[in-house]
Amino acid sequence: MDYGKSFTFVFDDEEWVQKLLIGGILGLIPIVNLVVIGYGLQVLKNVAAGMEKPLPNWDDFGDYFVKGVMSALGGVVWALPLIFLSMVIGVISAVTGSGADAEYFSTPLSICMSGFGCLSGLYGLFLAAVMPAVITKYAVSGEFGAMFRFGEIFKYITSNLGPYIVALLLALVAQFIAGFGVILCIVGVAFTHFWAMLVGNHLLGQVYHASETTSLEPAV
Numbered sequence: 001m002d003y004g005k006s007f008t009f010v011f012d013d014e015e016w017v018q019k020l021l022i023g024g025i026l027g028l029i030p031i032v033n034l035v036v037i038g039y040g041l042q043v044l045k046n047v048a049a050g051m052e053k054p055l056p057n058w059d060d061f062g063d064y065f066v067k068g069v070m071s072a073l074g075g076v077v078w079a080l081p082l083i084f085l086s087m088v089i090g091v092i093s094a095v096t097g098s099g100a101d102a103e104y105f106s107t108p109l110s111i112c113m114s115g116f117g118c119l120s121g122l123y124g125l126f127l128a129a130v131m132p133a134v135i136t137k138y139a140v141s142g143e144f145g146a147m148f149r150f151g152e153i154f155k156y157i158t159s160n161l162g163p164y165i166v167a168l169l170l171a172l173v174a175q176f177i178a179g180f181g182v183i184l185c186i187v188g189v190a191f192t193h194f195w196a197m198l199v200g201n202h203l204l205g206q207v208y209h210a211s212e213t214t215s216l217e218p219a220v
Helices: 003-012 014-027 034-048 061-078 080-097 102-141 142-146 152-159 161-216
Strands: none
Touching: 003 014, 003 152, 014 161, 034 061, 034 080, 034 102, 034 161, 061 080, 061 102, 061 142, 080 102, 102 142, 102 152, 102 161, 142 152, 152 161
């Protein structure tokens, strides 16, 4: 795997300026920014397929939008336990903060709220670790159901654990670098954030491509 390539591949495209401009501008518009997510998924798929210049043209907004919507819906489904835990914590917080019996119930309810808070944090970390693989499976297959083939997803992660972890860490590095776009005001952040998303998707595409290449190699 060429991790460094993920940070520079955008600039290998002859039309990288206009493609980055379009992505950065669309990313500023609510709802429309789902098109940007779909575009990023197409980049992931192209890298996974081994394309040297994986930046697609901005010529299929409808397809990119649908992919963005589907991936967002899949993310919401995966986040349902987290949403439920947050609701429970909210209810407990309301109960302990009001009513005549609030003081009587405050201690046991506070303990419960702390427990649910820990569960919420742990599940949040779990989501952060798993969702990139979930998105990869959807991007490559184009099937909504691929995001919920739990056995395949966890097998994919464990079989490619080293490169997968490195990819996630480097994606965080890209996001950190993108933060310096604030120097160019909010607009600068929009473009650098789009670049960082493409870097992360390129890294994930490389992990998938490497895993498929390895699986096709004959045993010695």
